[in-house]
Amino acid sequence: xxxxxxxxxxxxxxxxxxxxxxxxxxxxxxxxxxxxxxxxxxxxxxxxxxxxxxxxxxxxxxxxxxxxxxxxxxxxxxxxxxxxxxxxxxxxxxxxxxxxxxxxxxxxxxxxxxxxxxxxxxxxxxxxxxxxxxxxxxxxxxxxxxxxxxxxxxxxxxxxxxxxxxxxxxxxxxxxxxxxxxxxxxxxxxxxxxxxxxxxxxxxxxxxxxxxxxxxxxxxxxxxxxxxxxxxxxxxxxxxxxxxxxxxxxxxxxxxxxxxxxxxxxxxxxxxxxxxxxxxxxxxxxxxxxxxxxxxxxxxxxxxxxxxxxxxxxxxxxxxxxxxxxxxxxxxxxxxxxxxxxxx
Amino acid sequence: xxxxxxxxxxxxxxxxxxxxxxxxxxxxxxxxxxxxxxxxxxxxxxxxxxxxxxxxxxxxxxxxxxxxxxxxxxxxxxxxxxxxxxxxxxxxxxxxxxxxxxxxxxxxxxxxxxxxxxxxxxxxxxxxxxxxxxxxxxxxxxxxxxxxxxxxxxxxxxxxxxxxxxxxxxxxxxxxxxxxxxxxxxxxxxxxxxxxxxxxxxxxxxxxxxxxxxxxxxxxxxxxxxxxxxxxxxxxxxxxxxxxxxxxxxxxxxxxxxxxxxxxxxx
Numbered sequence: 328x329x330x331x332x333x334x335x336x337x338x339x340x341x342x343x344x345x346x347x348x349x350x351x352x353x354x355x356x357x358x359x360x361x362x363x364x365x366x367x368x369x370x371x372x373x374x375x376x377x378x379x380x381x382x383x384x385x386x387x388x389x390x391x392x393x394x395x396x397x398x399x400x401x402x403x404x405x406x407x408x409x410x411x412x413x414x415x416x417x418x419x420x421x422x423x424x425x426x427x428x429x430x431x432x433x434x435x436x437x438x439x440x441x442x443x444x445x446x447x448x449x450x451x452x453x454x455x456x457x458x459x460x461x462x463x464x465x466x467x468x469x470x471x472x473x474x475x476x477x478x479x480x481x482x483x484x485x486x487x488x489x490x491x492x493x494x495x496x497x498x499x500x501x502x503x504x505x506x507x508x509x510x511x512x513x514x515x516x517x518x519x520x521x522x523x524x525x526x527x528x529x530x531x532x533x534x535x536x537x538x539x540x541x542x543x544x545x546x547x548x549x550x551x552x553x554x555x556x557x558x559x560x561x562x563x564x565x566x567x568x569x570x571x572x573x574x575x576x577x578x579x580x581x582x583x584x585x586x587x588x589x590x591x592x593x594x595x596x597x598x599x600x601x602x603x604x605x606x607x608x609x610x611x612x613x614x615x616x617x618x619x620x621x622x623x624x625x626x627x628x629x630x631x632x633x634x635x636x637x638x639x640x641x642x643x644x645x646x647x648x649x650x651x652x653x654x655x656x657x658x659x660x661x662x663x664x665x666x667x668x669x670x671x
Numbered sequence: 672x673x674x675x676x677x678x679x680x681x682x683x684x685x686x687x688x689x690x691x692x693x694x695x696x697x698x699x700x701x702x703x704x705x706x707x708x709x710x711x712x713x714x715x716x717x718x719x720x721x722x723x724x725x726x727x728x729x730x731x732x733x734x735x736x737x738x739x740x741x742x743x744x745x746x747x748x749x750x751x752x753x754x755x756x757x758x759x760x761x762x763x764x765x766x767x768x769x770x771x772x773x774x775x776x777x778x779x780x781x782x783x784x785x786x787x788x789x790x791x792x793x794x795x796x797x798x799x800x801x802x803x804x805x806x807x808x809x810x811x812x813x814x815x816x817x818x819x820x821x822x823x824x825x826x827x828x829x830x831x832x833x834x835x836x837x838x839x840x841x842x843x844x845x846x847x848x849x850x851x852x853x854x855x856x857x858x859x860x861x862x863x864x865x866x867x868x869x870x871x872x873x874x875x876x877x878x879x880x881x882x883x884x885x886x887x888x889x890x891x892x893x894x895x896x897x898x899x900x901x902x903x904x905x906x907x908x909x910x911x912x913x914x915x916x917x918x919x920x921x922x923x924x925x926x927x928x929x930x931x932x933x934x935x936x937x938x
Contacts, residue, residue, distance in 0.1 A: 362938055378828070378868075378872060382830060382831045382832050382835075382931070383876075385830045385831065386934070386937055387937050389937075390936070390937035390938050391937075394938055404828035404830070405828065406868075540893075541863075541866065541867070541889075541892075541893045542866075542867070542871055542889075544871070544874055544875065544878065544885070544889070545889055545893065548882075548885070548886055548889065552886075563875065564875065564878075567875050567876075567878050567879050568878050568882060570878075570879045571878050571879040571880060571881065571882045572878075572882040575882070615937060615938050616937060619935070619937045622935070623934060623935070624875075625875075
């Protein structure tokens with residue numbers, strides 16, 4: 328099947344909204360709350376913070392500190408997966424040092440919720456979130472969507488399949504970063520949705536006409552240079568490249584309803600009962616923080632009523648697959664499969 | 672070799688940067704002694720004199736035994752002294768030059784070079800050792816005044832873009848040091864880690880400022896430098912690539928600072 332859902336047409340299609348995010352009735356939807364309406368934070372909190380997008384998460388935390396002088400916020404930083412493993416090890420040892428865990432990927436969240444360490448969320452937190460992103464014991468903060476950046480000099484949008492699986496059999500040259508964590512999460516989603524055999528065949532098929540890059544920004548830049556026709560990458564690399572180079576020969580296409588347009592998320596959970604950790608979460612979901620991460624980091628706000636980053640179609644026009652994001656924690660079989668077919 | 676004036680300026684610049692984030696050297700854990708340099712300057716001076724004497728002894732042995740001379744002792748002597756950690760944590764560029772000098776002597780012996788060639792290599796090593804002692808004395812002076820940060824005993828994550836750039840520059844200096852130490856796989860892994868754990872975190876913001884600069888650095892991290900770390904490229908050539916990268920990183924740092932100043936407030 329051919330399709331051409333790309334930036335401009337998606338923006339128009341978004342208004343039709345015959346898509347999964349438009350299903351909830353307006354009456355049941357709560358929107359983002361301003362920090363002006365949130366309680367002051369006071370007391371001690373320890374946050375384990377996975378590496379974020381440059382210093383922007385740090386800016387958010389600094390702003391929260393400045394606004395709440397009675398908050399004593401201790402932060403332990405590290406790779407998200409390593410922090411998740413630390414939390415589990417600490418729990419097994421009967422030690423609890425962290426009150427909150429802010430992870431840059433949902434797989435690590437899954438490790439903690441599966442271990443039963445996350446506390447249930449108050450209902451008002453979940454009710455602010457877009458449909459499909461409401462979970463009982465953790466909340467997404469911002470999202471990122473898998474995309475197909477393509478070279479606009481070498482390719483027109485109508486030549487790109489709207490099925491991720493169809494790309495394995497196409498004659499397009501492809502850039503990918505198999506060692507990259509986001510790519511591996513995407514393959515995990517494909518494995519869960521399509522099965523091991525289909526995923527192995529897809530990896531073999533793409534590998535025949537793919538060029539490897541170290542990271543997904545490298546993929547997008549290779550697409551822009553015309554080294555390959557298209558690539559696999561999270562949306563923000565292309566948007567940031569176009570922000571710095573508006574005439575860049577790259578645009579975004581999306582697949583429909585499969586792992587190729589998976590929306591993954593950063594997320595936060597509480598390991599401690601009480602109001603303070605949940606009130607802290609409310610700051611991250613506030614209208615101001617969501618708008619900041621959207622405009623400055625090009626991340627997708629997942630709270631209702633906050634605009635998506637410039638250059639990305641409305642969330643309502645995207646068709647991510649239905650998938651409990653915590654299942655992306657099951658990475659080991661994915662790595663085994665990728666090694667087995669020779670792409671790692 | 673740098674002139675003394677240039678060297679001192681470089682040291683002062685190097686010391687003005689944040690303390691090294693990594694505290695475990697190839698030869699063990701760095702002790703807290705590196706935070707009390709002034710108290711150990713006498714010991715370090717004695718160690719450098721001892722090293723110079725030992726390396727001179729190796730040359731004397733070579734005049735008698737030729738290629739049968741045990742070259743492992745060149746490394747063992749260096750790893751035996753506490754001064755090793757002092758320079759590794761305070762001024763990595765000279766730390767790399769010392770390893771370059773040690774392997775210069777080692778190679779000359781193993782290849783059966785004439786004594787004059789070996790003496791020339793010994794002279795370069797001696798010069799590096801005395802320069803290193805000078806660097807540690809400068810560091811002790813600034814440490815005593817509280818100008819430079821303590822060497823951290825635990826890994827610290829840089830939290831701002833300039834801090835990330837500083838951290839990358841330190842890591843690249845260590846790449847040269849490890850390459851000079853002939854630990855090519857370690858050096859290559861360090862380049863990959865510097866890219867994946869550090870540069871990737873800032874390149875999204877940087878590409879908004881200068882896409883060509885990001886492309887250039889991407890190539891350096893992923894192609895130019897890893898390919899140079901093949902065990903055949905000279906240490907001087909690897910050092911030159913790193914210096915070029917550091918110039919580009921300095922430009923990146925300036926752009927990121929300017930971008931941060933123009934960023935809107937969260938609240």
